[in-house]
Amino acid sequence: MLKPAAILPIGALPNQNILAELAQGESQTQEFKRQLGHPESVAGEIVALANCEGGVVFFGVDDEGLIIGLPDTQTAFQALTHICRDRCIPPISPVLEQYSLEGRDILALRVMPELNRLKPYRTAGGRFYLRAGRDKQDATGRELIRIAQAAGELHYDESPVWGAGLDDLALDAFASYHELQFGLPLASQLEQSRLPLEVLLSHLRLAERLDGAWWLTVAGVLVFGKDPQRFMPHSRVSAVAFAGADEDSDLLDRREIVGRLPAVIEDTRLFLERNIRNPARELGFRREDLAIYDRKALGEAVVNAIAHRDYSLSGSQIRVFLFTDRVEVRSPGRLPNSVTLENIRLGVHAERNRRLATLLTQLGYMSAIGTGIPRLIIRLTRQLSGREPEFALVGEELRVRIWAKT
Secondary structure (H helix, E strand, O other), X not given: OOOOOEEEOOOOOOHHHHHHHHHOOOEOOEEEEOOOOOHHHHHXXXXXXXXXXXXXXXXXXXXXXXXXXXXXXXXXXXXXXXXXXXXXXXXXXXXXXXXXXXXXXXXXXXXXXXXXXXXXXXXXXXXXXXXXOOEXXXXXXXXXXXXXXXXXXXXXXXXXXXXXXXXXXOHXXXXXXXXXXXXXXXXXXXXXXXXXXXXXXXXXXXXXXXXXXXEEEHHHHHHHEOOHHHHOHHHOEEEEEEOOOOOOOOEEEEEEEOOOHHHHHHHHHHHHHHHOOOOEXXXXXXXXXXXXXXXXXXXXXXXXXXXXXXXXXXXXXXXXXXXOOEEEEEEEOOOOOOOOOOXXXXXXXXXXXXHHHHHHHHOOOOOOOOOHHHHHHHXXXXXXXXXXXEEEEEXXXXXXXXXXXX
């Protein structure tokens, strides 16, 4: 439901706060307009903010941040309300604020992500825009896919992979999964149901018919493909063990981990176990290793990255870096939908790849309750090392940092 625009009375917020905002100049989240201008152009600026991280458009301010003022803020307010409702599709719910600065009246139109989650947005003229620095730009097809995926409107893992036909399915791997999950051999299922294999795969969202041919989906390739990296080379994991506490340190071990996702998970676990140097204490004739990482916490961080990364980012793979004092799991893609760096610690989650998450849960690598981050990564790491794990967004990458016990 479209929420009505709100307007704050003059002086509702301290003017010095607004002056401080204006002094920052135009940016990724801030735009200046001398006047309203053409409705389609204004809608483009609003849509660009809504499709990214939100922000504010100041009206009555020139490009250099000089306060020009608007002659009639009430008329401008009504026009902006109509633009957000009629020229932005879906309609955008703005927060409108009015200020009197240096004897001149201006309006601030704020686009708040929590009020506008129906991405991607477009103008009535059919243009999808993104914010790029101080400007707006047309979104590419791939960028639109990522926007819709982040908003939960599109599940990329259920889309077909061009060129990956049924001959690229590892039938033995799928048959083992089918019998484990349904308690019935695959051959018996096909015989009893009289379904062709491709139709069964389609029901499970592992294959899709396109232009008269059957193609495996992203989930089908990644979990049951003969050679997933042939079609999706970025689905590998780059694992590196460093001799020190930063990336300038010497390399102790490095491996490009490939294969189907269950094998990638297992081989990443083996890499970490091989390279983590646990101290030990002598107990008579016995030697007891002292754990510096909780294995469940590390496993959860790796599996989460593999299950929830953005596979539409074709140029980036998951990276697992082992330093002398920590493990970092770096996963391509920003947080999906309503998940933030703050609420992710409380167990708030949204499935970017719902089919992959279901398959990995059925195969025993994930739980279905979605509480792994607070229950396993945070709690177990805190108990062992005494330090909180860290979560950060760096560009288009989510980084999870787990500290070793010292």
